[in-house]
Amino acid sequence: xxxxxxxxxxxxxxxxxxxxxxxxxxxxxxxxxxxxxxxxxxxxxxxxxxxxxxxxxxxxxxxxxxxxxxxxxxxxxxxxxxxxxxxxxxxxxxxxxxxxxxxxxxxxxxxxxxxxxxxxxxxxxxxxxxxxxxxxxxxxxxxxxxxxxxxxxxxxxxxxxxxxxxxxxxxxxxxxxxxxxxxxxxxxxxxxxxxxxxxxxxxxxxxxxxxxxxxxxxxxxxxxxxxxxxxxxxxxxxxxxxxxxxxxxxxxxxxxxxxxxxxxxxxxxxxxxxxxxxxxxxxxxxxxxxxxxxxxxxxxxxxxxxxxxxxxxxxxxxxxxxxxxxxxxxxxxxxxxxxxxxxxxxxxxxxxxxxxxxxxxxxxxxxxxxxxxxxxx
RNA sequence: GUGGGUAUGGCGCAGUCGGCUAGCGCGCCAGAUUGUGGCUCUGGAGGCCGAGGGUUCGAGUCCCUCUAUCCACC
Numbered sequence: 001x002x003x004x005x006x007x008x009x010x011x012x013x014x015x016x017x018x019x020x021x022x023x024x025x026x027x028x029x030x031x032x033x034x035x036x037x038x039x040x041x042x043x044x045x046x047x048x049x050x051x052x053x054x055x056x057x058x059x060x061x062x063x064x065x066x067x068x069x070x071x072x073x074x075x076x077x078x079x080x081x082x083x084x085x086x087x088x089x090x091x092x093x094x095x096x097x098x099x100x101x102x103x104x105x106x107x108x109x110x111x112x113x114x115x116x117x118x119x120x121x122x123x124x125x126x127x128x129x130x131x132x133x134x135x136x137x138x139x140x141x142x143x144x145x146x147x148x149x150x151x152x153x154x155x156x157x158x159x160x161x162x163x164x165x166x167x168x169x170x171x172x173x174x175x176x177x178x179x180x181x182x183x184x185x186x187x188x189x190x191x192x193x194x195x196x197x198x199x200x201x202x203x204x205x206x207x208x209x210x211x212x213x214x215x216x217x218x219x220x221x222x223x224x225x226x227x228x229x230x231x232x233x234x235x236x237x238x239x240x241x242x243x244x245x246x247x248x249x250x251x252x253x254x255x256x257x258x259x260x261x262x263x264x265x266x267x268x269x270x271x272x273x274x275x276x277x278x279x280x281x282x283x284x285x286x287x288x289x290x291x292x293x294x295x296x297x298x299x300x301x302x303x304x305x306x307x308x309x310x311x312x313x314x315x316x317x318x319x320x321x322x323x324x325x326x327x328x329x330x331x332x333x334x335x336x337x338x339x340x341x342x343x344x345x346x347x348x349x350x351x352x353x354x355x356x357x358x359x360x361x362x363x364x365x366x367x368x369x370x371x372x373x374x375x376x377x
Numbered sequence: 378g379u380g381g382g383u384a385u386g387g388c389g390c391a392g393u394c395g396g397c398u399a400g401c402g403c404g405c406c407a408g409a410u411u412g413u414g415g416c417u418c419u420g421g422a423g424g425c426c427g428a429g430g431g432u433u434c435g436a437g438u439c440c441c442u443c444u445a446u447c448c449a450c451c
Contacts, residue, residue: 031412031413033412033414034413038415055412057412057413060413089412090412092412093412097412222411222412223411224412231411249412250412251412252411253411253412255411258411271411271412272411272412273411273412273413274410277410277411277413277415277416278410280415281410281415283410292407294406294407295407296405296406296407331415334415
């Protein structure tokens with residue numbers, strides 16, 4: 001059940017109750033593609049840094065260790081010892097990101113595994129079956145994510161196909177949720193809006209999928225090369241056509257500034273590899289903007305990453321020490337940086353929720369952006 | 378002491394029969410990265426080529442002396 005608790009303009013403060021607990025939104029989902037947050041971060045760590053939802057990937061887990069293996073082990077929650085919500089991405093994005101290794105047809109997509117090169121077929125039904133085996137809390141529809149540079153004709157065809165795929169996803173998910181031996185019979189399904197940067201295609205698609213009564217809706221195909229202005233414009237134009245009483249998820253986005261802008265435009269679910277990937281590369285988020293711990297100026301810096309930050313890294317380690325760990329390629333360096341970044345993101349979302357609760361999101365957003373040098377994080 | 382080898386940016390090296398602004402890897406200094414291959418990419422700084430002399434239009438490349446260092450033998 002999804003309940004909108006408060007609105008400020010189009011910005012939503014809501015709560016999504018699932019079989020794995022309630023998610024307070026707006027929320028940032030922490031990305032753990034292969035059922036692991038990269039950087040040696042454990043589920044215990046996630047509990048400490050305020051993670052509400054973990055995100056894993058259908059395609060990656062299908063390839064290794066195999067969704068049948070995870071099913072036999074009782075599903076993802078039991079497998080990775082995480083009892084809060086998990087969202088699984090459908091594998092659709094891999095159609096886009098593994099371009100060159102795939103062939104898209106009406107029935108689905110033929111891939112080559114990036115692990116061993118073997119040929120794999122995945123269509124809407126297969127994606128739902130895999131996600132059902134994984135038994136995630138929320139499954140994503142199987143879609144195609146065209147590049148931002150795709151021509152209008154291509155995008156129209158692609159979006160039409162994604163719509164047909166969504167119908168098949170819904171039917172298959174309903175069937176799977178009704179089976180006796182399905183692990184999570186209340187698995188939710190989010191549909192995905194596409195249309196590149198063509199407003200009319202986006203809107204037409206949004207209206208069409210809104211009628212299908214999914215459990216939530218995502219904006220896909222953004223932050224794939226277009227400008228920030230184009231992305232904000234698409235969000236602004238599209239979100240009003242998606243049901244306000246359903247979760248709205250902006251896939252793969254983004255920087256703290258991107259998130260603040262999107263919350264203002266009505267988005268309440270996010271995920272992004274930035275805090276984890278950038279953390280592994282020593283790029284750290286602070287209220288004063290992003291810093292690169294590899295920079296020589298931190299060699300003798302005894303301060304924590306961020307003064308006053310209660311995260312496990314800032315509680316007891318200096319920038320100088322963490323910089324040394326990173327340069328020495330010690331795992332602990334990456335781990336501490338990833339923990340800090342995820343804490344920063346989770347904390348920012350908490351602040352956003354508080355601001356919305358108190359009806360002061362607009363001023364919070366301005367203050368946060370100003371602090372981060374007007375969003376140049 | 379004798380014989381042989383080697384000296385080129387922080388480290389390891391390439392430089393063909395002498396020929397334009399001396400390259401490469403790592404490191405260093407910066408910058409990218411948006412539903413993740415702990416990757417990758419893009420820039421940048423840094424060298425009077427061990428020292429001195431000679432041959433030549435021209436020497437990192439050839440010759441002589443010296444120095445340092447390595448190996449073997451005494």
